[in-house]
Amino acid sequence: MIQRVWGWACLLLSVGFFSGCGSSSEDEVRQWMVTERNLARPKVAPIAEPKQFVPAPYTNMSSVEPFSNQKLAQALKRDSAQTVSNAALVAPELARRKEPLEAYPLDTMMLVGSLIKAGQPVALVRVDNLLYQVKVGNYLGPNYGRVMKIEETEVTLREIVQDAVGEWIERAATLSLQERSK
Numbered sequence: 001m002i003q004r005v006w007g008w009a010c011l012l013l014s015v016g017f018f019s020g021c022g023s024s025s026e027d028e029v030r031q032w033m034v035t036e037r038n039l040a041r042p043k044v045a046p047i048a049e050p051k052q053f054v055p056a057p058y059t060n061m062s063s064v065e066p067f068s069n070q071k072l073a074q075a076l077k078r079d080s081a082q083t084v085s086n087a088a089l090v091a092p093e094l095a096r097r098k099e100p101l102e103a104y105p106l107d108t109m110m111l112v113g114s115l116i117k118a119g120q121p122v123a124l125v126r127v128d129n130l131l132y133q134v135k136v137g138n139y140l141g142p143n144y145g146r147v148m149k150i151e152e153t154e155v156t157l158r159e160i161v162q163d164a165v166g167e168w169i170e171r172a173a174t175l176s177l178q179e180r181s182k
Contacts, residue, residue, distance in 0.1 A: 090160055090168045093144040101125070101132060106141040106157075111175045114152055121150040125175070145173055153177040 065071070101109070104127050112131070113124040123134040134140065134155065138147045145157040155175040163169050 089170070090144070093160060099139045101127065101134070101138070101140045102142060102145075104128075104141070106145065106173060106175060109140065109175060111153075111155055111177045113177070114150060123147070123150045123155045123175075125155075140175070141173070143173075 108127060110126045111123060112126050115122050115124070117133075120135060125132045125134050125140070134147055134150070136147050136150055139145060140147060140155075140157060141159065143159040143161050145159045147155055148158050149156040154177060157173045157175065159171050159173050160168055161171055
């Protein structure tokens, strides 16, 4: 019986304790939240007024209209002349016999050294574990890469490639001496 009374006493005491912590602290928390919300207002700078658009009058009425047939014909003549000059750039390359090293991309070739042979510089290029002697004027790579200069640590080439528009242009490429990896 004493245990039963003791259990009821603990139950009443805990109910009284928790009821004292109820609504008054909840009201304080709500009041604190309202106060903090009012203090935390964002500060936004006002947006500037848009600029007023003032259209400019077209004053070149006496000149050639930009969309006329005459203007279009001039542009087509200029493009066809440029195509002819581009074709002239690649035409000699298409007419000559290809050299063996033109079958390999430049990134598969490795410059391993250079020497002077009969007073002329010669580069030693390794491709597929074979060693080739390359002189000025020889061709390397698939882009009509002609050897222009051989130095002790690099070979300079002139390549003929198509740009994004499809026109043939010249660009420089190099094959540099690389240290042997272990």
